[in-house]
Amino acid sequence: MRLPNCILCRSSFDESKVKPEHVLLNSLGGRMTVENVICSSCNQLMGNGPDEDLAKSVEGLRNYGNLKAGDGDDAPKIIGYRTKNQRFDLLPGGRPEIRPIRPLKFKEGEGGTVVEINASDDKHADLLAHGAAKKLAKKFGRNDEVSVADLREQINSAKRHSLMEPPEIQIRTEIGGYRSQQAMAKATLVLWAKLVGNTEVLERGYDSIRQFIWQQESTSGIEAPTKFDARPLPSFNEIYGSCPCIVWAGSDSKGRVFGYFRLYGMLGWRIDLGHSLDVIDRAICLISNPFNPSSWKLYTEESQPLESTWILIDWDNYTAENDTRLDGVTKLMCELRTRSNELFVDNLVSEALSESGLTVGQIITAQHISFISNFIAKRLVITRLQVERAV
Numbered sequence: 001m002r003l004p005n006c007i008l009c010r011s012s013f014d015e016s017k018v019k020p021e022h023v024l025l026n027s028l029g030g031r032m033t034v035e036n037v038i039c040s041s042c043n044q045l046m047g048n049g050p051d052e053d054l055a056k057s058v059e060g061l062r063n064y065g066n067l068k069a070g071d072g073d074d075a076p077k078i079i080g081y082r083t084k085n086q087r088f089d090l091l092p093g094g095r096p097e098i099r100p101i102r103p104l105k106f107k108e109g110e111g112g113t114v115v116e117i118n119a120s121d122d123k124h125a126d127l128l129a130h131g132a133a134k135k136l137a138k139k140f141g142r143n144d145e146v147s148v149a150d151l152r153e154q155i156n157s158a159k160r161h162s163l164m165e166p167p168e169i170q171i172r173t174e175i176g177g178y179r180s181q182q183a184m185a186k187a188t189l190v191l192w193a194k195l196v197g198n199t200e201v202l203e204r205g206y207d208s209i210r211q212f213i214w215q216q217e218s219t220s221g222i223e224a225p226t227k228f229d230a231r232p233l234p235s236f237n238e239i240y241g242s243c244p245c246i247v248w249a250g251s252d253s254k255g256r257v258f259g260y261f262r263l264y265g266m267l268g269w270r271i272d273l274g275h276s277l278d279v280i281d282r283a284i285c286l287i288s289n290p291f292n293p294s295s296w297k298l299y300t301e302e303s304q305p306l307e308s309t310w311i312l313i314d315w316d317n318y319t320a321e322n323d324t325r326l327d328g329v330t331k332l333m334c335e336l337r338t339r340s341n342e343l344f345v346d347n348l349v350s351e352a353l354s355e356s357g358l359t360v361g362q363i364i365t366a367q368h369i370s371f372i373s374n375f376i377a378k379r380l381v382i383t384r385l386q387v388e389r390a391v
């Protein structure tokens, strides 16, 4: 049997090179893949171009809301986030982990050498204290193990925990740029091909969307064939969560073909995909819950989660600017904040319990309680060690 041709470059597939292609990006929680729709070289070009742009544009949101990828990989960590005085890594859930800018400082004072250590936690402080002790021991020609241990103890005995100003974290997110829209157009076109077949999509009626998908933004004379949509989503099955990702493609009774891409339920883009001579009144929809990527479904002919009439409104007269409600953004941000807070508390408690050595069924003693509350309190503060006259 002859394999179909790639819907983007028309080349015929090499059976040995066929790789599954995600319809909704893995980083957006997508799980469904298709084969023999886009060839591996187009797939790669997309992956390093528009798809990457779309994925990067939501990294901050994914980090903050701990949104895992479709394959179960953790939400991205954001490295080297800086505020005025401090540097942090942001762990999934938007949890700041301090990366002190100058963790270890030596100053020569009148009374001797001053060692100042800024650490993110006790373990980190101990490690730095050991390093400082070795360095000082060497400096003072007392390079034996006993002296190093003694210095380390001196430094450690000066340990103080102090409350630090919580970082003001701002997630700057630019969503729906030109290249991201190209990725969305590609996703909806792939989905459409899944319903109507590659041969249909290879017709000339779809040439202009192909051209848009490959267009370099800088040299583009082509306006994106898209329309931004800030309308609130109609209600649908709650298993997809309140902020679902939706990839939709369909045609109307005149054979005009459209794509629709809704990102985290927040904002949408309608895309003119082309026109068909044969395919009218069809629709296909992939809907997925970004908070639980295993809740997803592909709707083909059966009743659709979104009415086609809702997507195919009179777009000529719709402008998102009139829609000042932006409900979707508010809804998503509330949802992410709740999730991020829950995750923070969850992590803190489970870490404290595991460090305390408590096992299931064991009697909890006053020492356990004191350890756990100490652990939690210390986690909320920065550790500082400052030793004057270390030697």
Ligand SMILES: [Zn+2]
Residues within 6 Å of the ligand: 006, 007, 008, 009, 010, 011, 038, 039, 040, 041, 042, 043
């Ligand atoms: Zn191709």
